[in-house]
Amino acid sequence: MFCVPDIDKNRYYSVQLIDMYTFNFGYVGSRTTGNVEGCYLVSGPGWRGVTPQGVSKVFQSDTQFSLLIFRTQLFNPSDITNVKKIQEGYTVRTLSEYAHTPPPPAPPAVEFPKFTEDAFKTDFPKYLNFLLQFCPEVPEEAAIRLQFATIGIGPGKPFDISSLSEGRKQELAAAVKDGYAQIQERRDNLGRNVNGWKVGSPFGNRDFYHGDNLRRAAAAMAGIYGNDAEEAMYPWSKSDGIGAPLDGSKHSYMLTFPPNLSPPVNAFWSVTMYDAKTQLLIDNPINRYLVNSPMVPSMKKNPDGSLTIFIQKDDPGPDKKANWLPAPNGPIMLVMRLYWPRKSPPPSILSVGEGAWDPPGILVAK
Numbered sequence: 001m002f003c004v005p006d007i008d009k010n011r012y013y014s015v016q017l018i019d020m021y022t023f024n025f026g027y028v029g030s031r032t033t034g035n036v037e038g039c040y041l042v043s044g045p046g047w048r049g050v051t052p053q054g055v056s057k058v059f060q061s062d063t064q065f066s067l068l069i070f071r072t073q074l075f076n077p078s079d080i081t082n083v084k085k086i087q088e089g090y091t092v093r094t095l096s097e098y099a100h101t102p103p104p105p106a107p108p109a110v111e112f113p114k115f116t117e118d119a120f121k122t123d124f125p126k127y128l129n130f131l132l133q134f135c136p137e138v139p140e141e142a143a144i145r146l147q148f149a150t151i152g153i154g155p156g157k158p159f160d161i162s163s164l165s166e167g168r169k170q171e172l173a174a175a176v177k178d179g180y181a182q183i184q185e186r187r188d189n190l191g192r193n194v195n196g197w198k199v200g201s202p203f204g205n206r207d208f209y210h211g212d213n214l215r216r217a218a219a220a221m222a223g224i225y226g227n228d229a230e231e232a233m234y235p236w237s238k239s240d241g242i243g244a245p246l247d248g249s250k251h252s253y254m255l256t257f258p259p260n261l262s263p264p265v266n267a268f269w270s271v272t273m274y275d276a277k278t279q280l281l282i283d284n285p286i287n288r289y290l291v292n293s294p295m296v297p298s299m300k301k302n303p304d305g306s307l308t309i310f311i312q313k314d315d316p317g318p319d320k321k322a323n324w325l326p327a328p329n330g331p332i333m334l335v336m337r338l339y340w341p342r343k344s345p346p347p348s349i350l351s352v353g354e355g356a357w358d359p360p361g362i363l364v365a366k
Contacts, residue, residue, distance in 0.1 A: 001055075001098040002068065003039040004028060005089030011035070012073040012267035012339055013086070016227060017042065020063035020135055022220045023206045024228055029071075030267065031231060031340050033057075041095065042066060045136045052099040062206070064134035068092075069225060073268060073339075075294050122173050125152065125159040132156070140211060186218035195361035197237045197336070199349065201229030233349050235336040238276050241361020246276070246334070248327035252312035252365040255334075259305035264348055264357050267339035268293045271309065276331035284326035285315070291325050299323050311362065334362070 007013055007030075014029030027033075028040055038056040043049070044064050051058055070090055074083050096103040112130075119127050132155040137145050145154070152159055161169065191200020202219035203226035209216050219226060223234060239245055240253065255271065263269035270292035273282055281289045291299075291309050299322050301307055310316045311334070313327045336359060341349050347357035 001039060001041055001095055002090065002092045004037060005086065006037045007035040007072075007086055009035050011075075011086075012071075014071045014227075014231060014339075015040075016069040016071070016225070016231070017059050017061070018067045018069070018225055019061045020065055020131065021206070022216065022224060023062070023209075024203060025061055025066075025205055026057075026059035027228070027231060028057075029231075039098070042068070045138075049095070052095070062135070062138055067225070071339075121176055122161055122169060124176065126161070128153055129155065129157045129159050138206075140206065144213075182214060183217045183221055186214050187221045190215075190218055190222055194235070194358045196239045196241045196243060197235040197359045197361075199233070199235045199359065201233065201350075202226065204228050229341070229350060231340065233336070233338040233341050235338070235349075235359045237334050237359075237362060238332065239362075241363055244364075246311075246332035246362065247330060248311075248313040248332050249329045252310065252314070252316070253327075253332075254308050254310060254363050254365050256302075256306050256308040256360055256363070258360070261347075261357070262293070262296070262307065263336065263338045263359070264342040265293070265338050265340055266342050269336065269338045271325065272335050272337065273311070273325050273327060274333040274335065275328045276333040279333060282326060282328045286321075286324070286326065288324070288326060291323075310365070312365070 002015070004013075004015065012030045013035070014027060014031065016024060017026040017028075019025050026042075028038070033056070039054055041051060041055050041058045043058060043060045045060070045062055047060065070087070072083050072086050074080060094103065095101075113127060116123065132153075135155075148154060161172070164172070190202045191198045193199075202215065202222065205228075208228075226232075226234060237246065246253065257263075270290045272290040274280060275282055296307065299307060300320070308323060310320050310324050311327050311332070312324070313329050315321060316324050338349060343350055349357045349359075
């Protein structure tokens with residue numbers, strides 16, 4: 001059971017429910033349920049219990065373990081006290097605690113296998129067999145589970161790679177390498193190229209993927225636990241508007257939103273800077289790692305009303321510093337986050353390539 005408090009209607013929040021397959025199996029928040037208080041039940045596969053009074057909705061997971069991500073909008077640094085107060089109002093309890101009933105018998109303790117560097121290499125079947133114990137078969141996976149069984153993969157089955165012949169070990173290693181390469185290739189081609197940005201919607205629930213496990217794996221590799229497109233879009237770029245790689249050691253750049261054409265969202269948007277090599281944030285002298293919509297009032301607009309963000313490693317000077325997004329001294333990766341993308345009135349990024357809102361290209365500063 002989890003409960004959320006009343007939240008001011010002008011503040012965006014969401015609770016994203018994700019299962020072990022990385023499917024988004026439910027949402028609570030500004031977009032889906034509104035900013036009113038409520039309590040929600042999360043059940044495991046096969047649960048047939050009685051829903052107690054006061055529960056707004058039941059979300060059923062296909063797996064025994066689930067993940068909930070709570071997001072609460074912060075307007076500015078001085079708003080942090082208000083956000084903490086809201087966070088204190090988020091509660092999580094067992095069903096028995098909520099309903100004041102005797103708790104069921106405690107489940108057996110789970111002894112998770114120790115993680116090793118080989119966990120996702122040739123040793124992966126052992127980990128997969130362990131995890132499948134908590135992922136009961138669903139009708140959509142009956143065929144693939146039968147295929148798995150023919151090679152010793154199944155819930156709780158032992159798998160000892162040392163018992164394989166050297167030839168089988170080499171075959172397994174080659175298969176893993178080939179499979180990983182396919183996931184990487186699919187990841188790199190998720191979405192459409194729009195002015196140098198990759199724009200797509202690779203995340204969703206089980207029905208969204210229609211059994212395309214390669215797409216699901218590629219989405220998880222690109223950004224695990226991403227939101228459904230209706231909740232958030234994530235245009236990202238490693239290249240400028242003409243396709244050249246972004247590199248802070250060679251160029252300074254500009255990203256300009258035309259007048260009245262900033263990202264169309266119901267909540268907020270941001271542009272975050274990463275080192276393209278590590279995909280980590282960048283240490284910088286002004287401790288600024290992103291530019292977002294709450295910062296716009298303090299930024300300097302151009303005479304025509306457009307907004308230019310200066311993307312470079314060096315301080316652009318006092319006239320431009322308010323609009324400076326510090327860059328690494330090397331390859332750059334930028335990620336937009338557009339929370340609760342607007343559907344109407346147009347334009348909307350949700351209609352990719354169909355006369356929708358397109359992220360503007362990043363230009364080399366003259």
